Amino acid sequence: MTDTTTRLPLVVLCGSNRESQAVAAMSLALELPQPVVVRHEIELEVGFIRRVVSDGTGVVEDVRVPVEHACLTCALRYEIVPTMVRLAEEAGGRWSSAVLDLPDSAEVVPVVRALRHMVVRGRPAGRYVDVRSVLAAVTGETLVGDVFGDDLVRERGGPEYDDRTVGGVICDQLEYADIVLCTDEALPDDAAALLGELCRPGVQVTAEPGDLAAARLLAVRDHDAADAAVELTGRVPGGERPNGEIVDVTRDPDGGMWTLAVDTWRPFHPRRLLDRIEDIGGHGVRSRGCFWLPTRPLALNAWDGAGGALAIGTSGLWQEREPRTRILITGLGDGRDAVARAVEDVLMSEAELARGLARWAGRDDDFDAWLGSYSEVA
Numbered sequence: 589m590t591d592t593t594t595r596l597p598l599v600v601l602c603g604s605n606r607e608s609q610a611v612a613a614m615s616l617a618l619e620l621p622q623p624v625v626v627r628h629e630i631e632l633e634v635g636f637i638r639r640v641v642s643d644g645t646g647v648v649e650d651v652r653v654p655v656e657h658a659c660l661t662c663a664l665r666y667e668i669v670p671t672m673v674r675l676a677e678e679a680g681g682r683w684s685s686a687v688l689d690l691p692d693s694a695e696v697v698p699v700v701r702a703l704r705h706m707v708v709r710g711r712p713a714g715r716y717v718d719v720r721s722v723l724a725a726v727t728g729e730t731l732v733g734d735v736f737g738d739d740l741v742r743e744r745g746g747p748e749y750d751d752r753t754v755g756g757v758i759c760d761q762l763e764y765a766d767i768v769l770c771t772d773e774a775l776p777d778d779a780a781a782l783l784g785e786l787c788r789p790g791v792q793v794t795a796e797p798g799d800l801a802a803a804r805l806l807a808v809r810d811h812d813a814a815d816a817a818v819e820l821t822g823r824v825p826g827g828e829r830p831n832g833e834i835v836d837v838t839r840d841p842d843g844g845m846w847t848l849a850v851d852t853w854r855p856f857h858p859r860r861l862l863d864r865i866e867d868i869g870g871h872g873v874r875s876r877g878c879f880w881l882p883t884r885p886l887a888l889n890a891w892d893g894a895g896g897a898l899a900i901g902t903s904g905l906w907q908e909r910e911p912r913t914r915i916l917i918t919g920l921g922d923g924r925d926a927v928a929r930a931v932e933d934v935l936m937s938e939a940e941l942a943r944g945l946a947r948w949a950g951r952d953d954d955f956d957a958w959l960g961s962y963s964e965v966a
Contacts, residue, residue: 595718596676597806598686598703602696602761603725604734604744604754608771612725613689615769615797620805622684624648624675628668630660630691630747637667641675643683660747661695665702673708676716685806686717693741693750693757696722697764697815704811720806724765726758728772728779728795734758735782736872736920738896755895759874762786766809770795778920781843785918786874833935834928837916846924850915850931854941855880858953860934867930868915869893872923877915878903882936882945883953891915902959 599616603609617625629638641649655663700722704714734754741750741757763786775795783793833852858881869875875893890903917927
């Protein structure tokens, strides 16, 4: 049985465009030592997930697995994780590394977490496979339009029920990736500026497949830190805020992109948030983080917007943590000041808060449709 000293090193490949992922997958197969490549395709019209396994000798497996779970992400996890565990056990001297080529627009975070923690035959999958890096393949020429546009996945050939925005899918992948490969011949300046704002510090961004050195692809990484980076309260940089609670954290001020960090103990005013929510997280920006309301001070509320679509919901309770409003907002052009003004207007003032939160208890804030009833989180 495979143990922690002989785990199969794994590179997870994701993207929103099959052509870009195919280019990246070929580059990985050429660079990595003795790789096995596992590709999954969704065939929902016939109710199957197609699994194609190949290596240097050709196609090893080409099978169709029935979709037995209503949630496609869950169905993928329950197909992918046992498959990767089995291949790790069969690796022997045949394979020294592996590439998992996810279906385009797949949610990468749940899959990677399952590959590390999901229990297979009584042991965590991470005892068999070792996720070394997550590589996101993007098309630089269309990246800015895809992120800030309002196209839906189903409008790009995805399942009819998939109402996620293409921009939201790409942002989720980029914000978790260790390496980003632009499959154009060159990386456009606006795409480079956007990647600089969205990707975590230290992430390799390249438009040259030849830059994908095996040593970098298979470097041991701390994916617990990557998980923390996408957690709601961990996305906004910490530290002192000498210049206020809404500050510019743009990495490249001359790149055309901008990022505002909102980090404050103050909650949003419910009525003003309803009135101005589109001014903060509407079309043309990427926004992500968490917030709280005086009507439900125990609830940690998620904020996730891209491509003109904004999702909010209750993610849990603050418990021992002090409630905070922490949101990163990335945009293009001259809208930064207008967004900052909208945020400041929606945040409750210190004078309002000085009157105490007790007067908000039991008040209807009109957010039940998104956050659930207050009694559910009290």
